[in-house]
Amino acid sequence: MTDSFFKAMLVEYGLSLPPLAIAFEFNPQTLSRTRSITVTTGNAPGTRGGYDFSLPSETSRVAQGVSVEPEQFNIEVLLDATDRMSDLSDPRNATTAIFGVEPELDTLRSMVEPKTQGPGGVQMLSALGLGEGKAFQRDEHPSVLLFIWGTHVLPVFLTSIQVEELAHLPTLIPYRARTTLSFQVIEGNNPFYQVEVVRQMVGAGINLVNTVTGALPF
Numbered sequence: 001m002t003d004s005f006f007k008a009m010l011v012e013y014g015l016s017l018p019p020l021a022i023a024f025e026f027n028p029q030t031l032s033r034t035r036s037i038t039v040t041t042g043n044a045p046g047t048r049g050g051y052d053f054s055l056p057s058e059t060s061r062v063a064q065g066v067s068v069e070p071e072q073f074n075i076e077v078l079l080d081a082t083d084r085m086s087d088l089s090d091p092r093n094a095t096t097a098i099f100g101v102e103p104e105l106d107t108l109r110s111m112v113e114p115k116t117q118g119p120g121g122v123q124m125l126s127a128l129g130l131g132e133g134k135a136f137q138r139d140e141h142p143s144v145l146l147f148i149w150g151t152h153v154l155p156v157f158l159t160s161i162q163v164e165e166l167a168h169l170p171t172l173i174p175y176r177a178r179t180t181l182s183f184q185v186i187e188g189n190n191p192f193y194q195v196e197v198v199r200q201m202v203g204a205g206i207n208l209v210n211t212v213t214g215a216l217p218f
Contacts, residue, residue: 008075009148012111013155016123020143022107026078031149033073040065071185072159079104081175100175105163108179112158114140146192147183151199155192156183 008027012020041050041063050062079101084093095103115123117139126140147154160182167176187193 006150009146010108010111010158011146011148013144013146014115014123015121016115016143017118018110020107020111020145022104024077024079026080028075028077031073031075033071035071036069038067038069039063040067068187070187072183073185074180074182077179077181079177079179085175096175097169098173100169100173101177102173105174105177105179108158108161108163108181111143111145112161113143115143116140144186145183152196153192154183154196155186155190157186158182159184 006027007023007025009023010021039050041047053059053062081096081101084090084096085100087093088097110125114126116126118124123141123143142157145156145158147156158181160180162180164178165174165176166178168174185193
């Protein structure tokens, strides 16, 4: 459980049927982010791991190139309807005693389900089979989601979801479940990622000021 005022959210960015959005009742306790690059270096005699350099202006020649992998991250989310089931006087909780956390799980599963383009640009679950042509002929694509976490608004693909149901109603509908979600950040010229890059640069600037200030002898 968490005392955080702001809730982490996942919102689909697009015209979708049904519209997909979920606010996590309990914010994830941890978030694991991975950024990796592959450096291309030369095989000139006498060099290992890159070309020689001495001046700062020469550092761009140390490697022949670099390929950047999209950032990946994972979170573990607890879905628990216990508190809502104990406060059924709130009309927002009226369906919880019947459906538990199944609506939240259905939303996450729909977010990872490929989509097809329907009339008017509306995107529908490809499993419905409403697109033109057979399944192997349809133009399927993943949902573009916005992962909202504090100051971060990251455009992402949900690449995998693992669900562990922990407690069930007498109807075998889960009212508590632990989910592990894996994401791939959509990096490029989309407005959300561009804002994230600027936010990152500002944060690095703040850290530089703090580092220099902390190193001063007065």
